[in-house]
Structures are given as C-alpha cells and as structure tokens.
Amino acid sequence: xxxxxxxxxxxxxxxxxxxxxxxxxxxxxxxxxxxxxxxxxxxxxxxxxxxxxxxxxxxxxxxxxxxxxxxxxxxxxxxxxxxxxxxxxxxxxxxxxxxxxxxxxxxxxxxxxxxxxxxxxxxxxxxxxxxxxxxxxxxxxxxxxxxxxxxxxxxxxxxxxxxxxxxxxxxxxxxxxxxxxxxxxxxxxxxxxxxxxxxxxxxxxxxxxxxxxxxxxxxxxxxxxxxxxxxxxxxxxxxxxxxxxxxxxxxxxxxxxxxxxxxxxxxxxxxxxxxxxxxxxxxxxxxxxxxxxxxxxxxxxxxxxxxxxxxxxxxxxxxxxxxxxxxxxxxxxxxxxx
Amino acid sequence: xxxxxxxxxxxxxxxxxxxxxxxxxxxxxxxxxxxxxxxxxxxxxxxxxxxxxxxxxxxxxxxxxxxxxxxxxxxxxxxxxxxxxxxxxxxxxxxxxxxxxxxxxxxxxxxxxxxxxxxxxxxxxxxxxxxxxxxxxxxxxxxxxxxxxxxxxxxxxxxxxxxxxxxxxxxxxxxxxxxxxxxxxxxxxxxxxxxxxxxxxxxxxxxxxxxxxxxxxxxxxxxxxxxxxxxxxxxxxxxxxxxxxxxxxxxxxxxxxxxxxxxxxxxxxxxxxxxxxxxxxxxxxxxxxxxxxxxxxxxxxxxxxxxxxxxxxxxxxxxxxxxxxxxxxxxxxxxxxx
Numbered sequence: 316x317x318x319x320x321x322x323x324x325x326x327x328x329x330x331x332x333x334x335x336x337x338x339x340x341x342x343x344x345x346x347x348x349x350x351x352x353x354x355x356x357x358x359x360x361x362x363x364x365x366x367x368x369x370x371x372x373x374x375x376x377x378x379x380x381x382x383x384x385x386x387x388x389x390x391x392x393x394x395x396x397x398x399x400x401x402x403x404x405x406x407x408x409x410x411x412x413x414x415x416x417x418x419x420x421x422x423x424x425x426x427x428x429x430x431x432x433x434x435x436x437x438x439x440x441x442x443x444x445x446x447x448x449x450x451x452x453x454x455x456x457x458x459x460x461x462x463x464x465x466x467x468x469x470x471x472x473x474x475x476x477x478x479x480x481x482x483x484x485x486x487x488x489x490x491x492x493x494x495x496x497x498x499x500x501x502x503x504x505x506x507x508x509x510x511x512x513x514x515x516x517x518x519x520x521x522x523x524x525x526x527x528x529x530x531x532x533x534x535x536x537x538x539x540x541x542x543x544x545x546x547x548x549x550x551x552x553x554x555x556x557x558x559x560x561x562x563x564x565x566x567x568x569x570x571x572x573x574x575x576x577x578x579x580x581x582x583x584x585x586x587x588x589x590x591x592x593x594x595x596x597x598x599x600x601x602x603x604x605x606x607x608x609x610x611x612x613x614x615x616x617x618x619x620x621x622x623x624x625x626x627x628x629x630x631x632x633x634x635x636x637x638x639x640x641x642x643x644x645x646x647x648x649x650x651x652x653x
Numbered sequence: 654x655x656x657x658x659x660x661x662x663x664x665x666x667x668x669x670x671x672x673x674x675x676x677x678x679x680x681x682x683x684x685x686x687x688x689x690x691x692x693x694x695x696x697x698x699x700x701x702x703x704x705x706x707x708x709x710x711x712x713x714x715x716x717x718x719x720x721x722x723x724x725x726x727x728x729x730x731x732x733x734x735x736x737x738x739x740x741x742x743x744x745x746x747x748x749x750x751x752x753x754x755x756x757x758x759x760x761x762x763x764x765x766x767x768x769x770x771x772x773x774x775x776x777x778x779x780x781x782x783x784x785x786x787x788x789x790x791x792x793x794x795x796x797x798x799x800x801x802x803x804x805x806x807x808x809x810x811x812x813x814x815x816x817x818x819x820x821x822x823x824x825x826x827x828x829x830x831x832x833x834x835x836x837x838x839x840x841x842x843x844x845x846x847x848x849x850x851x852x853x854x855x856x857x858x859x860x861x862x863x864x865x866x867x868x869x870x871x872x873x874x875x876x877x878x879x880x881x882x883x884x885x886x887x888x889x890x891x892x893x894x895x896x897x898x899x900x901x902x903x904x905x906x907x908x909x910x911x912x913x914x915x916x917x918x919x920x921x922x923x924x925x926x927x928x929x930x931x932x933x934x935x936x937x938x939x940x941x942x943x944x945x946x947x948x949x950x951x952x953x954x955x956x957x958x959x960x961x962x963x964x965x966x967x968x969x970x971x972x973x974x975x976x977x978x979x980x981x982x983x984x985x986x987x988x989x990x991x
Contacts, residue, residue: 317783319734323758325784368975396657397843405743405802406969407763408977411846415980420661420843422771423982425745425761433760437775444782445655446663464743464971505735505758508749631744633802637706639746642753644761 317443321537323504323530330499331439333650334449334490335387336606339380341458341484344595344603347584352607353485354383362459362484369459370408376486376599377402377413377455384451384488388495392417395490396447399434401425402455402598403482404464409455419451427627428523428552429506430454431487431602432646435623438491439500439648448493455486456597465516465632478518480554480580480596481589487602489610497614502649504534508629510642516635520557520580520593523626526643527553528564530624534647535570542572546618549609550645551601551625552580554594579604579625601625609650616652623648655781659875661842661868668837669777671988672787672828673725674944677718679796679822682933682941685922690945691823692721700797700822707797708746714824714937715740715751715793722789722826726833730755733828734785737772739763740793740936741820742802747793757789765965766861766890767844768792769825769940770984773961776829777838777986786831793824794935803854803970816856818892818918818934819927825940827948835952840987842872846967848980854973858895858918858931861964864981865891866902868962872985873908880910884956887947888983889939889963890918892932917942917963939963947988954990961986 318326338353341364345356357364364375377400385392398417401424402409410423426433434452441447459469461482467473491500509529513522527550535541542548553561558578565572579601580594605623612618626645635641656664676691679702683694695702702713715738723730736755739762740747748761764771772790779785797807799820805811829838847867851860865888873879880886891899896916903910917939918932943961950956964983973979 319784370972370975401763403744404969405971406741406765406967408967408969408972411967411980412972412977415846415848418845420845421982422775422843423763425739425763427744437760440782440784441778444778444784446657446778446782505760507756507758508753510753629744629746629749631742631746633743634708634746634750637708639750642749644759 323533324502324537326502327443329443330501331442331491332494332496333498334492334496335384336489336610337380337383337387338487338603338606339376339485340603344483344485344583347589349583349608355379369457369463373409373455373457373460374413377409377453380486380488381414381417381451381453384490388490390449395419395449395451397441397450399424399438399452401430403461426644427629428596428598429625429627429644429646430598432625432648435648436503436505436646439503442491442493450491451488452491453486453488454598454602456482456599458482458484461597475592476517477592478556480519480552480593481591482597483583483595483600485599485603487606497653498610498650499653500648501651504530504537504647506530506645508642508644510640512640514640516630516641519596519628520554521560522628522641523643524553524557524560526645527561527624527626530645530647532568534622542570542575545575545620545622547577548572548575548622550578552596553578553626554580556593582608613650613652620651623650661871662840662875664840665781667781668839669780669829670832670834671836672830672834673722674827674948675718675721675725676825676941676944677714677823678941682821682823682921685927687921687946693717707795707801711747711793711795711798712751715747715791718824718826719752719755719789719791722828726828728787733757733787733789735779735788737762737776737790739768741799764982765967766934766936767963767965767982767984768936770963770986773986774841774843774984777841780829780831788829789826790829791824791826792936792940794820794937796820796822799935813930814855815930816894818857818890818931819929820935821921821933821938823937823941825944835991836948836988837991838986839989842868842875842985844868844983846980846982848978850978852978854968854979857934857966858892859898860966860979861981862891862895862898862902864983865899865962865964868983868985870906872960880908880913883913883958883960885915886910886913886960888916890934891916891964892918894931920946951988951990958989961988
C-alpha cells in the first residue's frame with residue numbers, strides 16, 4: 316500500500332516499474348557528450364525532422380519517442396491505457412498534434428521544464444493505484460519553436476548572455492507498468508510554485524534553483540534521507556549558474572549535495588565547444604538525459620538510487636512583458652535499481 | 654476497490670466526495686440566467702477585479718475561487734494535499750500567479766476548455782487511491798485575456814460571427830475528499846484527441862462536438878449505460894451549434910441524448926439579450942456552471958446522476974496560422990447524489 320510521507324511526498328510500496336525509455340534528439344544534442352547514447356539522432360541541419368515548421372518538427376519528435384518507448388517495452392499502443400504528456404508551447408501544440416494519432420486517453424500537462432517529472436509522477440500514481448497496467452509519460456522541447464515563442468526570431472541573431480541556456484531539441488518517453496524492467500519509481504515529491512522575484516528571462520537557472528532547493532529539501536525531510544542516501548541527484552536544467560545557487564541554498568538549509576549533484580542541462584552539451592553558455596534547458600533536456608544517461612545506469616545497477624528533479628521556469632512572454640517575475644517549480648521522482 | 658471499466662473508464666467503488674464548489678464570475682455572467690447562483694459576482698465594468706491586467710484579473714479569480722472552496726468545505730489550506738489546476742493561457746500564467754501564494758504541491762494541467770474535467774478526474778483518482786485526504790481542483794478563463802491571446806485586440810471591435818462563443822470570465826473550484834458533502838464522483842471517462850479537420854477558429858463548437866461524441870459514446874459503452882441512466886448530460890461549451898452536431902453524431906451511433914443533454918455554454922448566457930451568439934466558452938464556463946447550477950441540484954437530489962463532460966478545443970494561434978486544424982478533447986466525470 317502506498318504511503319503518504321511528510322508534507323509533499325508519496326512512497327510507493329508497490330513500486331512502479333520503468334519498462335522502457337526512449338530518446339529522440341536533434342543534431343546538436345547528438346554532437347554532445349551523450350550523443351552516442353540517444354536512440355535516434357536526426358542529422359539534419361535544419362532541425363525539421365522532415366516537417367515544414369518547428370512546431371510540427373517537435374510533434375514528430377514526440378510521436379517517434381512515444382512509438383519507440385512502446386516498442387522497446389515490447390508492447391503495442393493498445394497496451395497503453397493513459398498518456399501523460401506536455402511541452403513548452405502555448406496550448407501544448409507539440410503534444411496535441413504529435414500524439415493524436417495514437418488515439419489513447421490523454422492528460423495534457425504543463426509544468427514548464429519540470430513536465431517530465433510531473434508526467435512520471437502522475438503516471439506512477441496511476442499505475443500504483445491499479446488504474447492502468449501501462450501508461451506512457453513523455454515530454455519534448457525544440458530549440459526553434461521555443462526561441463520563437465519565448466525570445467527572439469532566430470533570424471535576428473541576437474547575442475545570448477552567458478547566463479542563458481540552450482533549449483534542447485528532443486523528446487524522451489517512458490513506459491511505466493506494474494512489472495518488468497530493471498528500474499522502478501519508489502516515491503515522488505511534488506513541487507510547489509516558488510517565486511523569488513527573478514525578472515531576468517535570460518537567467519532561468521536563477522529562477523528555478525529556489526524551487527529545486529525547496530523540493531529537494533522537502534524530499535530529504537519527508538523520506539528522512541540525507542544526500543548520501545542517493546547515488547546521484549539530477550536536476551533538470553539549472554545549468555552552471557543555477558547549480559551554484561542550488562548548492563548554496565541547500566547548504567544554508569543544512570544539506571551539502573555538492574558530491575551527488577548533477578544537472579541534465581550541464582551533462583547534455585559541452586559548453587567549451589558547443590556555445591551553449593549556462594547549459595541545456597527545455598522539457599526535453601531532462602527527458603532525454605533520463606532516457607539515455609540516467610536510466611541505463613540505474614538499470615545496470617551502477618547507481619542504486621537516484622533523485623530525478625526536473626525543474627521548470629514558469630516563464631511566459633505575456634506575464635513577463637507585464638512586469639511579472641518568473642516563478643519556478645520542480646517535481647522530484649525517486650528511481651531505484653531492481 | 655476501483656475498477657477499470659472498458660477501454661477508457663474508471664469506476665470508483667470507493668466514490669470520491671465533492672465537499673464544496675465555489676464560483677467567482679464577472680459582471681456579464683452575473684447578469685445571465687445563472688447570475689443569482691454564483692458565489693461572487695464582480696460588478697466592475699472593466700472585468701479587472703482590482704488588478705492592472707486581464708491576466709492578473711484571471712489570477713485573482715482563481716485565487717478567490719480556491720480560497721472560497723476551501724472555506725466552504727470548512728477546511729484550511731493546510732488540509733489540501735494537492736492542487737490540480739489550469740487555464741487557457743500560454744504557460745498557464747493565470748494559474749501560476751493565482752495559486753502560488755497557497756504554497757501547495759501543484760500539478761499544472763492543460764486540456765483547453767476540458768481542463769475542469771481533467772482536474773476533477775485526476776483529483777478523484779488521487780483521493781480514491783488514498784494519496785490525499787483532500788485535493789483542490791479548479792480552472793478559470795477570462796474574456797479579456799482569452800480574446801487577447803486567441804483572437805483580436807478588444808479595441809479593434811471586430812464583428813463576431815454567429816458561430817462564435819463568448820469566453821466566460823470566471824473560475825470554479827472544488828474540494829474533493831474521502832468523506833462529506835452530498836455529491837460524489839463515481840467514475841470517469843478520459844478523452845482522446847479527436848481531429849475532424851475543422852479549420853474555423855470562430856466555430857469551436859464544431860471542433861469539439863466530435864470529441865464530446867467520442868467520450869460520451871465511450872462512457873455509455875464502458876459503463877454499459879443508456880442516455881436515460883443519466884438525469885442530465887452536460888457538455889462544457891459546445892454552444893447551440895456544437896449541441897446540434899453532437900446530438901446528430903450520437904444519433905448516428907445509436908444513442909439519442911436529446912432529452913438529457915444540456916450545455917454549460919448554453920445555460921450561462923441569455924443569447925437573446927446578451928449578444929453571446931452560440932453560447933459561453935472557456936475553462937471557466939463549465940467550472941462555474943458546475944459549481945453554481947449542476948452541483949447544487951445533485952446535492953439536493955433533484956438529479957441523481959449527471960454526466961459532466963467539459964469539452965476542449967486545442968486551439969493555438971501558432972498552429973492555426975500554420976494551417977493546422979483545431980482538434981478537440983473531452984473528459985467525462987460521473988457525479989451522483991449521496
């Protein structure tokens with residue numbers, strides 16, 4: 316039976332199995348340090364994946380990641396009872412158009428770049444409760460569609476400050492189920508909105524790190540764990556600047572995670588050669604890093620227990636232009652070898 | 654124990670109680686046929702609710718509805734374990750800024766105008782599974798923020814075709830729990846994305862009615878029910894045009910719902926005097942109609958069993974301008990007197 320632990324966490328005593336993970340990325344991600352581990356790398360320079368617009372390209376990414384995760388789990392789409400999915404775009408168009416052909420019951424989610432954590436959390440809650448034998452959780456982002464929506468037209472060629480991150484072009488998908496696989500989700504800590512009043516839309520790391528701190532701190536409290544109870548603690552896309560802030564904030568609260576902490580946004584690009592400044596970002600960043608880098612190591616038992624904490628900056632050009640800050644949110648998922 | 658029934662439904666044998674519902678609306682909604690039943694009607698002509706922008710006004714609506722639902726359930730915010738919430742705006746800014754002060758674990762949702770159905774479904778799944786004693790499910794929309802995002806600047810004063818609907822300015826919130834109240838959620842049918850290729854962004858009823866048909870048909874199949882097993886079947890915001898299409902589509906599939914069917918978008922405005930053409934729409938439309946009109950009648954036992962089916966048009970100006978159609982989705986919730 317599942318147990319509610321502490322203020323914000325659930326412990327799944329009937330742990331939820333991760334049957335498969337898939338990753339589909341663009342050329343730049345394929346050229347990064349994790350390039351060899353992605354399932355599919357599109358080598359087109361235009362990031363179009365054979366489509367006519369960036370949004371359609373992102374839909375194509377989601378569709379391919381979804382199908383691949385189902386195949387890797389040795390299932391067919393009719394074995395999946397629910398989809399939990401989202402992306403960064405207004406009205407989740409990458410998701411809507413990417414997944415409509417699957418013709419499966421769907422819950423659309425928005426948690427900015429924390430969406431992969433939200434989708435895994437709700438998917439695990441659903442499977443553990445016996446509502447489904449299998450669910451599909453996925454998320455995506457695309458550099459072109461994100462820059463178009465949130466920042467400047469790519470053709471404008473604006474200079475990016477060193478605090479900026481680079482939106483990952485990619486989608487990661489996961490099949491969760493009642494049995495199978497070598498990794499399981501044993502618990503979750505669901506995040507609150509945390510607003511430190513950060514108003515620099517080119518420094519998402521600063522806006523998200525207080526939310527990451529809040530969720531990780533609560534995870535330690537709720538599960539009565541210390542940093543060393545995890546082999547690794549992965550945030551989603553804080554980047555170099557956000558990482559520094561997070562480690563400091565948690566130190567102030569009595570926890571030193573500097574030995575365990577990594578960030579998907581730091582892992583996915585080589586900042587020296589790839590001109591990505593503070594690191595990678597976007598819903599796809601943590602999603603594909605989980606599928607290609609983290610999950611395989613947990614499955615092989617190299618890491619026994621990992622805390623996976625996708626981080627989201629609830630950034631909108633509308634609210635930003637109206638003078639609002641960029642609040643953050645982070646959802647933590649405990650993943651263990653089995 | 655909960656049972657998965659048929660392809661897309663869950664039956665909660667440990668039914669989830671609706672402890673309270675609250676509705677906060679604008680002046681126009683207050684002047685409509687349901688005006689006397691809303692909890693709070695703001696009588697300001699500017700729909701600003703004391704704020705400086707429409708988006709902030711919508712956040713204020715959500716905040717007030719949330720607080721009111723908690724008070725009406727005789728709880729405090731610390732009794733709520735999760736929030737399930739969403740709105741129509743890109744990156745859910747009405748929700749993010751409206752609910753951040755509650756400082757509660759939150760799952761952001763996007764299902765266009767079906768969001769209230771999605772939030773009640775996930776909330777009920779959460780309570781029934783024992784993950785929470787109380788959750789808060791809510792949704793909002795605002796005429797000003799929606800027109801700004803999806804259509805024309807209000808100052809442009811464009812003519813609206815007769816097929817257009819009027820976005821409801823309002824937020825409805827509900828506290829779900831394990832016991833209490835006079836109404837319960839006994840089952841859900843989760844919708845798929847249904848795309849009939851409708852490309853008229855001024856006729857959302859046509860784009861959503863196939864999705865409503867699909868979900869209602871599946872509800873009948875999964876629960877082995879006939880239309881007369883429900884006292885009422887409420888869709889969210891199909892309006893007059895969508896209603897006609899829905900009834901015809903379901904007739905073609907062997908079900909006549911013309912006696913049971915109502916639509917929240919039809920109920921909320923007087924089309925003769927309020928110039929709202931096909932009816933009301935927006936996440937707030939079904940949310941406040943449930944709180945002010947449907948739920949009280951179920952609580953009093955006037956209606957024993959109602960099928961509540963918020964309907965969403967997955968409309969985005971970006972995808973629309975790129976030539977894509979407007980797909981629909983609908984999530985059904987079975988609400989019964991207890």
